[in-house]
Amino acid sequence: MSAASLDCQDRVARLLDQLTRLARGLQFADGLNPAQWDCLRFISRANAHSRTPGAIATFLGTTKGTASQTIIALEGKGFVRREKDPCDRRICRLVITDAGKTKLENDPLRCVRHAAERLPHGTAEMLADGLEQLVCDLRIRHGCHEFGVCNKCGHFIGSGDKAKATCGLLQESIPQTETNRICVSFKKREPAVELGSD
Amino acid sequence: MSAASLDCQDRVARLLDQLTRLARGLQFADGLNPAQWDCLRFISRANAHSRTPGAIATFLGTTKGTASQTIIALEGKGFVRREKDPCDRRICRLVITDAGKTKLENDPLRCVRHAAERLPHGTAEMLADGLEQLVCDLRIRHGCHEFGVCNKCGHFIGSGDKAKATCGLLQESIPQTETNRICVSFKKREPAVELGSD
DNA sequence: CCCACTAGTATCGACTCGAAACTATTAAGC
DNA sequence: GCTTAATAGTTTCGAGTCGATACTAGTGGG
16 A cells, blocks of 8 residues: 555566566577467477367467467477378377477476576465465456366376376366376366255 | 476476467467567667667567568568658657557457456565566576666766756657667666776 | 367468578778 | 778568458368
């Protein structure tokens, strides 16, 4: 409410503005552009169900047409490969090539992580908490979907046997290598309620 | 160093990634795109010396050609006007029109500020401090210039009489309305040193 | 078998992006 | 004063984003 506190909220907004510009600038690197880096990065972190053009469009907040174009560009540069799904031939699975994996090792956004590592002890925690609140607030107010990994998802059915995880939505078992990957169908897990009033 | 602390640095990086995407998405609004909003926003905050195509390119980290194109788009939409400098006819001064001012009142990034205002007491301060360190680190490592306002600039020569501020670089007096505006020629003010060893 | 639905692609026009070539205009050297 | 260099902007190019719209192909229900 005070002038000083108003000032600091302004600082947050302007620093984020700077950071956004900085991060964007960094991503015009190595022959790719920000959209292509975003796409490549997502494919590398997504579960099998989400490594498709449609899922990429949903995650990146764009349209299927745009996503398709970006994929074509990445394919042309040899960083991504298309594979038809044998079960449902409408679906196109995206696979990162070896060249793509090598490329990702030089992800220009890696330096943001390194900068976070150089922050003093405790600062990174506070920063992460503050950012989380900010992101959460913005997401709610702008109706943006939240994405998360399988093993924290409301559809995840885990058993004592770690090797036998299942997705309640797709009715499919989830390989252990996939449980820690991002899914476009992520649903926030409800806190266990005993007395629900529908 | 621990796994937990590694996790939180990862959180910072990913939250910033999300925030960047969110902010970018918000800026495809109202008939403008992110580059155009950035440009309009900068012109409204820059001092007279910096309201030129070249300065915009420097500040936004792009080329003069690209900045020129963005200005043409804004001019076509009636938010910006060009004026030839009478002293140096190479220079083109940019002026925001009334329509441009109205437009800026609905700046989509305003909501980031509002989100910051809704943070609990103290969180915004910590967030701003953490972000500042991060931005500073990234700027140094990537050779990006820092921009600031006249009255905090190393070239600023203020006197007891507030109305008589001067810019040591341009050898020009600075009107009072301009002292709080961004300048592309900003130079970090050296802490007063008495015994300098050159 | 038809029809609705879904996944993805193709095409359009407006625009960004960097790079490079270009036009004015000013300043500096002789 | 005249040439030359530097500066401020613009133009043009090709690749690519972006949303919108129309399209193809495969799936599944009635």
